[in-house]
Amino acid sequence: MSNGSAGRPRCAVLVGPYLSGKTSLLESILHITGATQRRGTVKDGNMVGDYAPEARKRQMSIEVVAANTNFLGDQWTFLDCPGSIEFAQDAYNACMVADVAVVVCEPEPDRALAVSPLLRFLDERRIPHMVFINKLDAADDRVRDVLSALQAVSERPLVLRQVPIRDGETITGYVDLISERAYRYQPGKESALVALPDEMREREQTARQELLETLADFDDKLLEQLLEDTAPAKQDIYQYLAKTFHADNVVPVLIGAGERDHGVRRLLKALRHDTPEVGVTRARLGIEAKGEAVVQVCKTLYAQHTGKLAIARVWHGDVKEGMTLKGERLGSLVRLVGQQQTKIQMAHAGEVVGLGRVEGYKTGDVLTPTGGAVPKNWPPTLPPIYALAIHAENRSDEVKLSGALQRLVDEDASYSIEHNVEMHQLLLWGQGEQHLQIGLDRLRGKYNVAVQGERPLTAYRETIRKGVEQHARFKRQSGGHGQFADIHVDIKPLQRGEGFSFGERIVGGAIPRNFIPAVEAGVREYLPRGPLGFPVVDVAVELFDGKFHAVDSSDMAFKTAGRMAMSEGMPLCNPVLLEPILLVTIFVPNEFTAGAQRLLSGRRGQILGYDARAGWNDWDQVQAHVPQAEVNDMIIELRSLTRGVGTFEWKFDHLQELTGRLADDVVKARAEAAQ
Numbered sequence: 021m022s023n024g025s026a027g028r029p030r031c032a033v034l035v036g037p038y039l040s041g042k043t044s045l046l047e048s049i050l051h052i053t054g055a056t057q058r059r060g061t062v063k064d065g066n067m068v069g070d071y072a073p074e075a076r077k078r079q080m081s082i083e084v085v086a087a088n089t090n091f092l093g094d095q096w097t098f099l100d101c102p103g104s105i106e107f108a109q110d111a112y113n114a115c116m117v118a119d120v121a122v123v124v125c126e127p128e129p130d131r132a133l134a135v136s137p138l139l140r141f142l143d144e145r146r147i148p149h150m151v152f153i154n155k156l157d158a159a160d161d162r163v164r165d166v167l168s169a170l171q172a173v174s175e176r177p178l179v180l181r182q183v184p185i186r187d188g189e190t191i192t193g194y195v196d197l198i199s200e201r202a203y204r205y206q207p208g209k210e211s212a213l214v215a216l217p218d219e220m221r222e223r224e225q226t227a228r229q230e231l232l233e234t235l236a237d238f239d240d241k242l243l244e245q246l247l248e249d250t251a252p253a254k255q256d257i258y259q260y261l262a263k264t265f266h267a268d269n270v271v272p273v274l275i276g277a278g279e280r281d282h283g284v285r286r287l288l289k290a291l292r293h294d295t296p297e298v299g300v301t302r303a304r305l306g307i308e309a310k311g312e313a314v315v316q317v318c319k320t321l322y323a324q325h326t327g328k329l330a331i332a333r334v335w336h337g338d339v340k341e342g343m344t345l346k347g348e349r350l351g352s353l354v355r356l357v358g359q360q361q362t363k364i365q366m367a368h369a370g371e372v373v374g375l376g377r378v379e380g381y382k383t384g385d386v387l388t389p390t391g392g393a394v395p396k397n398w399p400p401t402l403p404p405i406y407a408l409a410i411h412a413e414n415r416s417d418e419v420k421l422s423g424a425l426q427r428l429v430d431e432d433a434s435y436s437i438e439h440n441v442e443m444h445q446l447l448l449w450g451q452g453e454q455h456l457q458i459g460l461d462r463l464r465g466k467y468n469v470a471v472q473g474e475r476p477l478t479a480y481r482e483t484i485r486k487g488v489e490q491h492a493r494f495k496r497q498s499g500g501h502g503q504f505a506d507i508h509v510d511i512k513p514l515q516r517g518e519g520f521s522f523g524e525r526i527v528g529g530a531i532p533r534n535f536i537p538a539v540e541a542g543v544r545e546y547l548p549r550g551p552l553g554f555p556v557v558d559v560a561v562e563l564f565d566g567k568f569h570a571v572d573s574s575d576m577a578f579k580t581a582g583r584m585a586m587s588e589g590m591p592l593c594n595p596v597l598l599e600p601i602l603l604v605t606i607f608v609p610n611e612f613t614a615g616a617q618r619l620l621s622g623r624r625g626q627i628l629g630y631d632a633r634a635g636w637n638d639w640d641q642v643q644a645h646v647p648q649a650e651v652n653d654m655i656i657e658l659r660s661l662t663r664g665v666g667t668f669e670w671k672f673d674h675l676q677e678l679t680g681r682l683a684d685d686v687v688k689a690r691a692e693a694a695q
């Protein structure tokens with residue numbers, strides 16, 4: 021292990037779509053820089069980045085993993101992020117604390133769209149980022165086609181830093197466009213410097229000119245040089261690039277194949293040269309450098325034996341073992357290479373460390389010896405879009421389940437819990453089917469609670485379409501004194517959303533006033549279960565006449581009469597089912613707008629309109645009223661329609677009548693469930 025403290029600690033985050041090769045790239049980086057001796061592969065399920073059992077099982081990253089290493093005398097932490105859009109929360113959080121983001125992309129123009137939400141996030145927050153076009157060892161498409169597809173989804177101009185050298189269909193090396201040196205990839209070794217092939221000269225010159233012209237858009241001096249046709253010095257070009265890059269004005273594009281170490285040293289050198297230092301990033305985030313130490317948490321997790329661990333960036337000062345931050349003493353201070361932890365005494369500004377055995381720290385917290393808070397610019401929690409109703413397989417695990425759920429949400433805030441009292445259901449919300457399944461796996465594997473998940477119930481209601489005047493008489497004569505109550509009520513439909521109201525217009529003492537509340541109580545007792553089996557809403561009941569008996573009448577008797585009037589009257593009022601309707605806003609690239617509208621109509625949605633998505637190039641938003649029952653699994657279809665990038669937001673809007681076969685099915689299912 022060469023993990024001693026070294027100069028200029030910086031942090032790079034590896035992001036990009038699922039399967040683009042980030043975790044393999046990390047493995048290569050750690051191997052090249054000597055942080056690991058043995059090299060893992062996806063196939064063998066032993067890479068540093070995917071150490072969690074749930075990740076190994078599925079061969080996918082499910083949470084951010086930090087790995088510390090040294091490269092040419094500098095200390096680096098790489099944060100390997102999950103690529104799946106369902107685990108985007110961790111990726112967004114990690115980007116916030118990094119000095120630079122490496123966006124790892126597939127070498128296929130068709131896959132460029134998948135990068136667009138991420139590029140948008142990085143651009144919006146002006147996080148300097150490079151693109152690494154990966155897997156060039158197995159690429160069928162031309163780099164320039166991939167580049168223009170990526171440019172179509174990036175606000176910032178992309179500049180190619182390297183052009184590939186081909187031997188037939190195989191890419192065997194590259195030309196660096198600033199140094200104008202050519203290299204040949206060598207398996208397991210540093211690329212070899214070779215003579216620039218003659219046939220490459222023209223292509224190299226054109227690409228270099230494009231790079232310079234793009235940089236000149238941000239630098240008048242360079243522009244002047246280009247206009248005067250003077251060749252800028254290489255050293256100057258490096259400077260121009262670094263400057264425009266720090267301001268997130270250009271996105272350098274590098275190429276390679278992580279799994280074979282191709283282009284990885286070149287990437288590391290670009291990072292070393294161009295990545296801003298911690299002070300620049302701190303300023304970008306508006307974090308003040310004052311006091312003894314300032315630290316920010318980008319992830320918390322529960323490790324099997326060591327308790328809660330906070331992965332945190334030191335923004336300022338030194339953090340020492342045993343120090344108190346936000347009122348809590350650091351149980352331990354560790355440097356991380358995946359799950360492997362090495363104890364350290366102190367960490368300096370720029371480092372990413374693990375704060376061990378801490379309870380109160382939350383993701384996003386900026387911690388100081390005197391306090392801590394989540395700053396305003398921290399990425400918002402992703403809104404919930406998919407839920408499962410869950411219960412512990414074993415009833416005696418209920419208490420354990422609630423503790424485990426708390427930890428699950430603590431680790432990944434894009435999960436959330438809802439207790440649906442009315443439907444007697446505990447809902448686990450998240451970002452999609454896989455996110456939820458992995459959540460359940462974790463509850464079982466990591467927290468030892470076996471949990472079942474099923475489709476949540478929809479909270480249907482019912483109401484009536486016409487009114488009736490209903491008479492009810494309750495009379496019983498058995499031994500001693502009997503029971504008597506006689507009432508007339510007017511049952512009427514109300515407007516949607518008005519709920520329930522009870523009134524009376526008793527005159528001449530037909531019923532003594534003290535019995536009226538008992539009638540109301542009886543009527544209300546009926547409401548949770550109407551003729552169709554659902555809670556009754558939007559109904560008015562008015563008591564307008566009745567009779568009583570001086571000895572036999574009682575509250576009990578009038579309450580019973582109230583309930584009777586309802587159960588006899590309501591079925592005559594043309595009862596109808598009401599279903600909850602949500603206001604849904606779908607966000608999609610505009611090539612999918614028509615498809616999104618079809619999807620909504622197919623789910624009984626009423627389209628309200630569509631518009632360009634504010635601030636997003638080539639994206640639309642479509643608004644619709646959609647029955648809640650249809651929204652439940654809508655994200656699955658939406659993603660498959662939009663190559664994974666479509667999303668939506670929702671909120672409850674109103675209740676709406678449901679009739680016909682769908683309604684019959686709901687009523688029938690309810691009746692069966694009640695038996």
Ligand SMILES: Nc1nc2c(ncn2[C@@H]2O[C@H](COP(=O)(O)OP(=O)(O)O)[C@@H](O)[C@H]2O)c(=O)[nH]1
Nearest residue numbers: 038039040041042043044062155158277278279
């Ligand atoms: N051809 C090729 N395949 C790669 C390369 N890097 C990763 N892969 C494959 O891409 C898949 C996903 O790799 P992984 O590192 O888990 O991707 P991640 O989801 O971005 O972390 C695996 O099947 C890898 O073997 C590469 O450089 N070349």
Ligand SMILES: [Mg+2]
Nearest residue numbers: 042043080081
């Ligand atoms: Mg991965």
